[in-house]
Amino acid sequence: MLSIVFSDHFRRDSFLEDAARFIMGQRWCSNSHREAPELQIAGWTRLAEDEHLVVSFVTLGATDGARFALPVAWNKDGRVEEGELENLITHVDTPVGSHNVYDATGIDRARALLARALIEGASGEGLTLTPHLCEATAQTVRADLQAITTTERLVGEQSNTSLIIHTESGNEYIIKIFRHLHEGTNPDAELQEALQAEGNTQIPEFFGYVSGTDALGGSDIAILNRFLPDVQDAWREALIAAAQGIDFAGQASDLGTSLAQIHTDLARALPTERASTNARALTLESIKRRFAHHVEALPVLESFAEAANEVFTRALRVEWPPFQRIHGDLHLGQVLNSPTKGWVFLDFEGEPLRPMAERVTADSPCRDVAGILRSIDYAAAYVELNEGIDAREWAGTAREAFIEAYLAERSARGGEGSAEDLRSLFRVFELDKAAYEAVYEAQNRPEWLPIPLTALEELTATAHTTLQE
Ligand SMILES: Nc1ncnc2c1ncn2[C@@H]1O[C@H](COP(=O)(O)OP(=O)(O)O)[C@@H](O)[C@H]1O
Ligand SMILES: O=P(O)(O)O[C@H]1O[C@H](CO)[C@@H](O[C@H]2O[C@H](CO)[C@@H](O)[C@H](O)[C@H]2O)[C@H](O)[C@H]1O
Secondary structure, three states: OHHHHHHOHHHHHHHHHHHHHHHHOOHHHOOOOOOOOOEEEEEEEEEEEOOOEEEEEEEEEEOOOOEEEEEEEEEOOOOOOOOOHHHEEEEEEEOOEEEEEEEHHHOHHHHHHHHHHHHHOEEOEEOEEEEEEOHHHHHHHHHHHHOEEEEEEOOOOOOOEEEEEEEOOOOEEEEEEOOEOOEEOOHHHHHHHHHHHOOOOOOOOEEEEEEEEEOOEEEEEEEEEEOOOOOEEHHHHHHHHHHHOOOOHHHHHHHHHHHHHHHHHHHHHOOOEOOOHHHHHHHHHHHHHHHHHHHHHOHHHHHHHHHHHHHHHHHHHOOOOOEEOOOOOOOHHHEEEEOOOEEEEOOOOOOOOOOHHHHOOOEOOHHHHHHHHHHHHHHHHHHHHHHOOOOHHHHHHHHHHHHHHHHHHHHHOOOOOOHHHHHHHHHHHHHHHHHHHHHHHHHHOHHHOHHHHHHHHHHHHHHHHHHHO
16 A cells, blocks of 8 residues: 555655654654654555554655654554544555555554564565564564564653563563664664673663664664563652652662663773863863753753853863763663662663764763753752752752762772762763753743753852852
């Protein structure tokens, strides 16, 4: 059916217009485009079918260079189940009938077909999907996916789309389909593979990934992990603790230890770079440029620019730990509390607003530490904003416990950097992150904007005080 649609100018243009509108309406696209992008087909392949549905995978390129993944399902028989219409991309009449074309991830009866086919691989009209499964578990994974019992699509504030897969064997999987495609290896796949090879257990078991090649190039399409059922993320745990005044220092300290393990393992597995004066200067220049871009995007940030610049300039004088691969977008929502593994880190894709070329290069581990510090602060600010509870002291204790444990484990594992220098760098990256957060909130959750703005006030006020000392 898609070959009929795509071979006819009128039908293809109408599919592409509807697909662009559909994509624009999705949470995973909310901050990347202001207007519906003009799309072209980069490639597509049929994946699977049953008596009611055909499932295909389409990759799209926008005139501005953005690339998207759109798994689609179209009904052969006109049957529409409850809840399916909200996943409708378009309706097409063809010589072989009248069809609804859906986002396959939202169609219950399409998901198992989609997940299984992605893991098996497929090749078609300009799109080849190739699975790369970890050798030790590939056979079990393939067998399990032949016997899928139920599937769900994860709901929430996701940048991508994840499907949870329950199988007859009792093994549960989560397949994340990347929605924004980027040339080359996706850092989420790359870093998880590296950590697993180092024997790090602070991630959900990683089973492999699927890459794709289309007319626009090669990019990773999906990754497969073990699904950890009934686990709560650190953000939810922190919110409850902050609201009830329950001490979070123990959890924060474990989190600091786990993050130091992640960092030292990544530094062993992947290239690192000495933080020479020149490298530090370049990083600080890029932090300043980024701040300036944030000011352009959100002029209210202008009032913090001068003090922020002073803090950034001063950071040139301290010793930095080597640059290395890091998580890149760490916050409490990216950490799950597993009853068997303790804190487990997710989503190593880096910040969604940052160009992918920057996300795959070595960066300062202090950025991740700052991410968690900001997130603890967010939890406290959130309960204050919503419930009027003053949780500042709660946050202060948790932040300090996190830092202490991170520094202790880092140094025990031979990580470089004096505690004093590292602490001053955490501030630099907190400032950088808070400005990013302000833009992120303005674009996604304007009612949360006061949270990073308050943080910027505090971070820059402290900067002034310290500068005058
Ligand atoms: N292995 C897993 N087990 C249980 N839940 C998971 C797992 N991986 C992801 N999740 C849930 O899915 C959410 C989104 O995952 P994430 O990798 O952050 O996706 P995205 O890149 O779309 O933001 C997480 O916040 C978490 O709640
Ligand atoms: O979609 P991602 O998980 O990759 O990350 C983005 O969304 C996050 C929020 O959904 C955002 O994090 C911000 O909000 C958190 C609370 O919801 C808070 O803990 C973080 O400190 C704060 O940055 C993240 O920045 C963004 O990239």
